[in-house]
Amino acid sequence: MVMAKTDEKLIVKGKRKDGRKPEDLRPVKLELDVVKRADGSSQASFGNTVAVVAVYGPRKLYPRFLQESDTGILRCRYNMAPFSVDERKKPGPSRRSVEISKVTRLAFEPAVFLEDFPKVTIDVFVEIIAADGSTRVTGINAASVAMAAAGVPMRDLVSACSVGKVDGEYVVDLNGIEDNNSDADIAFAMMPNKDLITLLQMDGRLTKEELMKLLEMAGENCRKIYSMQREVIMKKYERVEAEDERGDVE
Amino acid sequence: MEREEKSGESEKDSQKEAEKEESRKIVLPGDYIADKSGRKVWGGAYFDGEKVFSKVLGIPRVGEDDISVIPLSGNYMPRINDRIVGVISSVEISGWMVDINSPYPAFLPLNDAVDEFVDTERTDISKFFDIGDAIFCKISKVTKDKTVRVSMRSLGARKLYGGIIVKMTPSKVPRLIGRGGSMINMIKSRSDCIIYTGRNGVVWLRGENKAKAIEAILKIEEGSHISGLTEKIEKLLGKDIKDSGESEKKSVE
Numbered sequence: 208m209v210m211a212k213t214d215e216k217l218i219v220k221g222k223r224k225d226g227r228k229p230e231d232l233r234p235v236k237l238e239l240d241v242v243k244r245a246d247g248s249s250q251a252s253f254g255n256t257v258a259v260v261a262v263y264g265p266r267k268l269y270p271r272f273l274q275e276s277d278t279g280i281l282r283c284r285y286n287m288a289p290f291s292v293d294e295r296k297k298p299g300p301s302r303r304s305v306e307i308s309k310v311t312r313l314a315f316e317p318a319v320f321l322e323d324f325p326k327v328t329i330d331v332f333v334e335i336i337a338a339d340g341s342t343r344v345t346g347i348n349a350a351s352v353a354m355a356a357a358g359v360p361m362r363d364l365v366s367a368c369s370v371g372k373v374d375g376e377y378v379v380d381l382n383g384i385e386d387n388n389s390d391a392d393i394a395f396a397m398m399p400n401k402d403l404i405t406l407l408q409m410d411g412r413l414t415k416e417e418l419m420k421l422l423e424m425a426g427e428n429c430r431k432i433y434s435m436q437r438e439v440i441m442k443k444y445e446r447v448e449a450e451d452e453r454g455d456v457e
Numbered sequence: 458m459e460r461e462e463k464s465g466e467s468e469k470d471s472q473k474e475a476e477k478e479e480s481r482k483i484v485l486p487g488d489y490i491a492d493k494s495g496r497k498v499w500g501g502a503y504f505d506g507e508k509v510f511s512k513v514l515g516i517p518r519v520g521e522d523d524i525s526v527i528p529l530s531g532n533y534m535p536r537i538n539d540r541i542v543g544v545i546s547s548v549e550i551s552g553w554m555v556d557i558n559s560p561y562p563a564f565l566p567l568n569d570a571v572d573e574f575v576d577t578e579r580t581d582i583s584k585f586f587d588i589g590d591a592i593f594c595k596i597s598k599v600t601k602d603k604t605v606r607v608s609m610r611s612l613g614a615r616k617l618y619g620g621i622i623v624k625m626t627p628s629k630v631p632r633l634i635g636r637g638g639s640m641i642n643m644i645k646s647r648s649d650c651i652i653y654t655g656r657n658g659v660v661w662l663r664g665e666n667k668a669k670a671i672e673a674i675l676k677i678e679e680g681s682h683i684s685g686l687t688e689k690i691e692k693l694l695g696k697d698i699k700d701s702g703e704s705e706k707k708s709v710e
Contacts, residue, residue: 246530246531247530266560277602320512326560356530360512361487362487362510362512363487363510444483
């Protein structure tokens with residue numbers, strides 16, 4: 208895994224460095240319940256990028272001045288483990304992780320029914336344990352599954368993916384080296400059933416037409432990821448049997 | 458609330474059947490459940506225009522008058538008239554704060570807890586309930602901003618002496634109780650325990666064979682989605698208790 212700038216061609220004969228076609232996702236793995244004591248948790252890996260997410264809540268919110276009497280709040284923490292990158296990352300929050308924490312929160316705020324939980328908080332912890340590009344969208348994908356499993360009321364699941372332009376070609380799900388050498392890259396998150404975008408960040412230069420084309424690709428791949436997210440939750444509960452009445456207490 | 462006239466029954470019946478069939482499925486947040494058609498939407502469901510969607514991971518209930526989703530996970534959210542097991546967390550001037558296993562604390566006012574006249578100036582009300590005491594009570598009020606009040610003025614409400622507390626996922630409590638109380642009654646009779654099941658996922662129990670009862674409760678929590686659970690629990694609670702019961706009887710004789 209070489210993260211630095213390179214002069215090498217990243218797409219040769221329509222194939223990327225890792226053998227994918229430009230419009231392919233990396234192998235995706237989603238797993239539920241990886242953190243035992245959390246209300247909901249999941250692990251997502253997109254190729255070499257691995258994110259572990261734990262969701263706690265709704266739970267009491269202290270200090271009290273943070274409480275909002277008409278709505279709950281959502282707190283997200285994005286953190287990269289020191290060993291997640293080639294050269295050891297200094298532990299603790301950085302300018303970058305603070306920003307990504309914020310955009311993760313903003314990606315979920317339109318989806319979560321925070322008004323159902325006055326005065327309390329929902330805490331989302333995103334830990335990147337291996338980083339190879341597209342970490343924020345991997346974190347969002349994992350967080351979405353973890354929140355659904357935790358029973359957090361949401362308008363829709365949130366699915367995310369990255370798209371970009373590498374060597375003049377449109378690519379999906381950029382890995383580390385592509386990310387560092389791209390002409391432009393976009394982090395994108397949406398609610399697939401509602402067709403609403405909740406996160407859109409771009410780095411680099413694109414024309415309007417290029418942007419529209421990439422957004423279309425991003426939407427398409429978010430739907431693919433959505434079906435994978437669905438599948439992993441369904442698998443856990445596929446044999447759930449409904450209990451008809453709320454039985455009598457005592 | 459408007460309701461459609463009952464005409465064109467056969468067509469509607471088949472539609473209802475289909476909806477019923479649908480209601481067995483699991484839904485995820487954002488899944489379309491049914492058209493609203495004047496019905497009440499509550500619980501884990503929400504509507505956008507005429508369409509009803511799920512808010513949570515759960516099982517949809519499509520009724521004639523209402524649509525809801527029973528969540529499969531999540532913390533306890535207090536609802537009025539729920540009967541719960543709470544633990545006193547602090548003693549105030551004219552009441553108690555109660556931990557109800559929810560993000561929201563509840564208040565138990567003195568006049569809803571004690572029948573006799575109490576002069577608060579002279580009495581230390583911790584003689585009625587003290588910190589750490591478990592109570593079986595009812596949620597009497599929940600305001601919009603989730604200020605919760607509980608009351609002991611309800612059938613079966615009481616202070617629970619001794620015993621131990623087991624916590625489980627609140628959404629699985631109906632499974633523990635079973636249809637018409639079948640499951641919990643079986644556990645009670647076979648383990649010879651006194652059990653109070655709170656809607657908030659707190660179970661209080663006391664008795665000889667409480668280890669067996671706890672094992673059964675945890676098993677239900679773990680496998681609440683497995684069909685034929687009752688038989689499995691029956692097996693778990695098993696004959697040995699019956700046998701021991703019989704042998705006890707014999708020894709008494």
